Amino acid sequence: MVTPSSPFSFLDDFVNRVGARLQPPDWVIHEVQHRAVLFLNHVLQQEPEAQQRLARQQGRVVQFEWRFVTMKVVATPAGLLDLAPEGAVPELLLAVTETSPLGLARAAFRGDKPAVRIEGDVQLAAEVNWLVDHVRWDVEDDLARLIGDVPAHSIATGAGRVVEALRKFVGERGGRPAGSASAE
Missing domain, CATH: 1.20.5 (Single alpha-helices involved in coiled-coils or other helix-helix interfaces)
Structure with a gap:
């Protein structure tokens, strides 16, 4: 988290104010989500073990949240991801608790995982954790x-x-x- 004495705290405040007021149109959000799924699938295709693990979870929905961004994905029979259909009920919720983009960037540069609130299926959470730990682009x-x-x-x-x-x-x-x- 950015402290008040940080020289970058003004940037954090600015991002929070602008992010809360500016919401992109639905079509932009949908397009960005599709691009994110394509990228994730590209990375997953480089790791056969990851695809096998995801194939065992086919049809299961995971919801990711960070601030005002929400994305639901579903595991496919091919061991890849797809956007979950509208109204799909997630079996696992992963919510990043760090609200500051600068705090997330700082943690990433240190090589730390962000703090995440986990709700739902424990076994599915373990599989997602394995993917996070073992799959790299x-x-x-x-x-x-x-x-x-x-x-x-x-x-x-x-x-x-x-x-x-x-x-x-x-x-x-x-x-x-x-x-x-x-x-x-």
């Missing part, structure tokens, strides 16, 4: 398909260095030196 592999192996590796290495520098910076700004263990 292989950006370098996708980039290599477009520009070749060597340039993709160079870009991925450079991006990794930038991310590591940002993690170190965020760790130092978060009140503890980078690399130190948290007592939380």
